[in-house]
Amino acid sequence: MKAILTYGRAWSALAAARSLGKRGIEVVVGDEYAFAPAALSKYAVDTFRYPNPDLDPEGFLDTLEAVVRKHRPADGEEYVLMPVHKEAYLIARHRARFDPLIKMALPTIEQIEQVHDKGTLADYCRQQGLPIPRTTVPANPSEFEQAADRATYPSFVKVRRSAAAVGVKKVGSPEEARRVFEGFVTDLDLGPGSYPLLQEGIAGDDYCA
Incomplete structure (x- = not known):
């Protein structure tokens, strides 16, 4: 079996390379930079560099496709692409380009966007009967203000599309809550469909991965 990993600078990519390599799986590692931890792993059988996917998405996709074609096994051996970071969004949007060439450890772009947006994720959890903290996904500022008056505190104001604790404020x-909401809306130029949500705080231990 052979696997291609992207974003080799991430510690998660290094962990993946080690885990795969220890199981006899050949690992090819890519990144914008040559000095990437996973690329330096003894389990990396080859490495490649690609353009910044944010600044040059077509260049990134072209480079990745060329690498996928270069390493594609001729004998039907298992072959998988494992995006590690946010380049997964770009690859998922262009999934049809890679599906004929390689298997992908990657959900569809629709699934990714559903859970990346904290508002649609909360709506989905409610529809499925999954327990989550009390969450208000406001359609307008007035709905947020009303929710703020009813909420228990501490609560959290969260930007719907963000990561790594960016756009999250305990109130x-x-x-x-209203002050933080207004600040996010103004600073990030948010509007209908992207207004910050309000979520109750739950006491307990905090685990980050």
Whole structure:
């Protein structure tokens, strides 16, 4: 079996390379930079560099496709592409380009976007009967203000599409919640379909992965 990993600078990519390599799976590692931890692993049988996917998405896709074709086994051996970071969004949007060439450890772009947006994720959980903290996904500022008056505190104001704790603020009162909401809306130019949500705080241990 052979696997292609992207974003080799991530520690998660290094962990994946080690895990795959220890199981006898050949690993090819890509990144924008040559000095990437996973690319330096003894389990990497080859490495490649690609353009920044944000600045040059077509260049990234072209490079990745060329690498996939270069390493494609001729004997029907298992072959998988494992995006590690946000380049997964770009690859998923162009899934049809890669599906004939390689298997992908990657959901569809629709599935990714559904869970990446904290608002649609909360709606989905409610529809499926999954327990989540009390969450208000406002259609307009007035709905947020009403929710802030009803909420228990501490709560959290969260930007719907963000990661790595960016756009998340713990608040202790309705006034602070409204102030943080207005700040996010102004600073990030948010509007209908992207207004920050309000979510109750749940006491307990905090685990980050």
